[in-house]
Amino acid sequence: MGCTFSVLAVITVVIVGVIYVIFTRLPKSSKKTLFKLIHGSKMKQFSNTPGPTPVFPMGSVGKLLGSDVPWVAASRISAKYNSGIILIWVMGEPAFLINSTSLLKEVLQDKDIKCFNKEVKHLGPMLGPNDPFCANGDEYHKLRELHPFMRPNWREIWLPSQTASIRKLVFINLSKMAMASKEKPIKLMWLCQRMMFDTFSQSLLGTTLGDEAHEEYHFIGEIGDIRIHSPLQQKFPPWQPKYHSTMKSWYARFQKFIDASYANPEPTPGATDLINFLKKERAEKKYSPDEVGETLHGGVYSVGSAIVSVIHCLAKDHLRVQKLKEELNKYIGAKLDSFTYDELQKCEYLECVLREALRLLPPVSFYSRKANKDGVTVNGVELKKGSTVMISTWDTHHDGTFWTDPFLFNPERWQVDEDFLKNNTYGSDHFCPFGRGLRQCMGYPYGLLNIKISVAAFVLTTNFSTDPNTWKDNFFFGINMPYSLRGRVTLNEKFPSQL
Numbered sequence: 001m002g003c004t005f006s007v008l009a010v011i012t013v014v015i016v017g018v019i020y021v022i023f024t025r026l027p028k029s030s031k032k033t034l035f036k037l038i039h040g041s042k043m044k045q046f047s048n049t050p051g052p053t054p055v056f057p058m059g060s061v062g063k064l065l066g067s068d069v070p071w072v073a074a075s076r077i078s079a080k081y082n083s084g085i086i087l088i089w090v091m092g093e094p095a096f097l098i099n100s101t102s103l104l105k106e107v108l109q110d111k112d113i114k115c116f117n118k119e120v121k122h123l124g125p126m127l128g129p130n131d132p133f134c135a136n137g138d139e140y141h142k143l144r145e146l147h148p149f150m151r152p153n154w155r156e157i158w159l160p161s162q163t164a165s166i167r168k169l170v171f172i173n174l175s176k177m178a179m180a181s182k183e184k185p186i187k188l189m190w191l192c193q194r195m196m197f198d199t200f201s202q203s204l205l206g207t208t209l210g211d212e213a214h215e216e217y218h219f220i221g222e223i224g225d226i227r228i229h230s231p232l233q234q235k236f237p238p239w240q241p242k243y244h245s246t247m248k249s250w251y252a253r254f255q256k257f258i259d260a261s262y263a264n265p266e267p268t269p270g271a272t273d274l275i276n277f278l279k280k281e282r283a284e285k286k287y288s289p290d291e292v293g294e295t296l297h298g299g300v301y302s303v304g305s306a307i308v309s310v311i312h313c314l315a316k317d318h319l320r321v322q323k324l325k326e327e328l329n330k331y332i333g334a335k336l337d338s339f340t341y342d343e344l345q346k347c348e349y350l351e352c353v354l355r356e357a358l359r360l361l362p363p364v365s366f367y368s369r370k371a372n373k374d375g376v377t378v379n380g381v382e383l384k385k386g387s388t389v390m391i392s393t394w395d396t397h398h399d400g401t402f403w404t405d406p407f408l409f410n411p412e413r414w415q416v417d418e419d420f421l422k423n424n425t426y427g428s429d430h431f432c433p434f435g436r437g438l439r440q441c442m443g444y445p446y447g448l449l450n451i452k453i454s455v456a457a458f459v460l461t462t463n464f465s466t467d468p469n470t471w472k473d474n475f476f477f478g479i480n481m482p483y484s485l486r487g488r489v490t491l492n493e494k495f496p497s498q499l
């Protein structure tokens with residue numbers, strides 16, 4: 001019986017394989033006809049929505065999955081069809097690429113979680129059961145409410161208290177970068193990621209975790225990345241034994257610190273980490289190991305990427321580095337080892353530089369939603385439950401009808417008039433590096449603090465350069481991670497002598 005089944009399975013696979021090969025070798029015109037023959041009735045429903053002509057068997061999704069990163073491919077498609085909503089066939093299923101500000105508002109803000117789900121269950125095993133990032137519906141609201149970053153005093157009390165520890169770890173990491181730079185150009189993305197791994201661990205647990213933990217972190221990221229690139233949404237945990245042993249060791253590391261901290265229910269005087277903050281706040285829910293892991297995976301890659309974007313933009317622009325230096329010297333230069341959160345917030349040009357780099361090179365450029373019921377409409381087009389809507393922040397940030405010379409790095413554009421910064425804040429129509437609406441990034445104020453301190457330290461205490469020929473966009477774990485970029489860092493006379 002078992003033998004007959006195996007033979008039948010092999011024969012079926014061979015037949016399907018042969019049919020697939022025959023069909024993929026057909027001339028393009030026949031493939032178009034074949035697609036129409038099979039999916040013609042569905043196609044009729046969307047005859048008014050423009051998009052690339054689908055061919056059998058993949059539809060038109062190949063246009064997005066070519067050799068370019070998806071946001072660049074999407075941008076090419078948008079330019080060609082010049083429409084706010086573009087139809088992309090994913091095999092026989094319609095999906096929609098949206099790139100107009102009004103449609104982004106419609107999907108992410110007006111209809112948000114009521115009509116759309118985030119379908120990232122395949123990342124669930126990496127991010128754990130408490131991450132609102134993966135949740136939808138009632139479960140989402142519950143997890144969001146319980147999240148430490150939603151505590152009333154998180155922003156007012158915890159966030160400013162992180163300035164000192166982030167600053168110290170940034171200086172330690174810059175000194176390591178300068179040391180490595182003496183030998184050869186350094187892998188800037190990798191080292192900024194490592195720097196953020198230190199600042200985040202310190203903020204969450206009150207300790208850094210070291211190289212071995214960072215290797216575990218990145219291995220889990222790599223497994224997640226494979227899943228993001230797979231055309232099949234994998235619902236089950238990865239099969240690899242190394243994945244399971246790594247997750248066990250990863251969570252056990254955090255559990256050790258959590259147990260030690262909660263052994264005393266009273267907060268440790270002077271401690272600023274998140275667990276002690278929750279103790280002070282008398283939060284009813286304890287911090288759990290998967291929440292630590294989820295925050296590291298939610299932020300370390302993207303904040304590291306943002307720092308690299310800013311440094312790369314500035315490296316080509318000595319005049320602006322000079323201008324930024326003058327401002328930083330005015331507010332924090334005299335107290336590099338003790339400046340406060342409030343003093344950093346006074347640096348308006350720093351804010352403009354940051355926003356401009358996040359506009360030009362947004363770390364999260366492309367993501368999606370799925371309609372969570374039949375009959376949801378976007379721009380009047382009626383979607384079926386499960387239809388995908390693809391969102392391109394890249395296109396919004398490079399829209400030439402709003403941004404003059406959109407591909408130029410020009411921080412002064414944020415100062416054209418005194419209301420520009422106020423009117424184009426994070427999550428507004430033309431600027432949404434952290435998403436927008438209800439599901440806008442929960443960690444962005446903490447992300448911004450890390451970016452500001454890192455950029456201030458780079459600019460004031462080092463000389464840095466990057467090799468523009470080594471920049472290559474790289475879609476990793478849903479984020480642009482240009483690991484190929486090479487740069488150099490040397491410390492200058494302002495670098496603190498004692499850390």
Ligand code: HEM
Pocket residue numbers: 118132133134144295296298299300302303306362363364367368432433434435436438439440441442443444446447
């Ligand atoms: C420069 C740094 C960052 C960028 C560019 C970024 C970008 C984004 C974007 C675009 C979204 C919305 C995704 C969507 O709507 O599908 C998002 C959501 C989220 N981010 Fe970030 N993020 C950054 C830093 C962080 C940090 C530091 C944390 C945590 C410490 C974090 C945690 C989250 C979480 C939990 C969500 C889900 C929010 C929800 O669904 O309600 N992010 N982020």
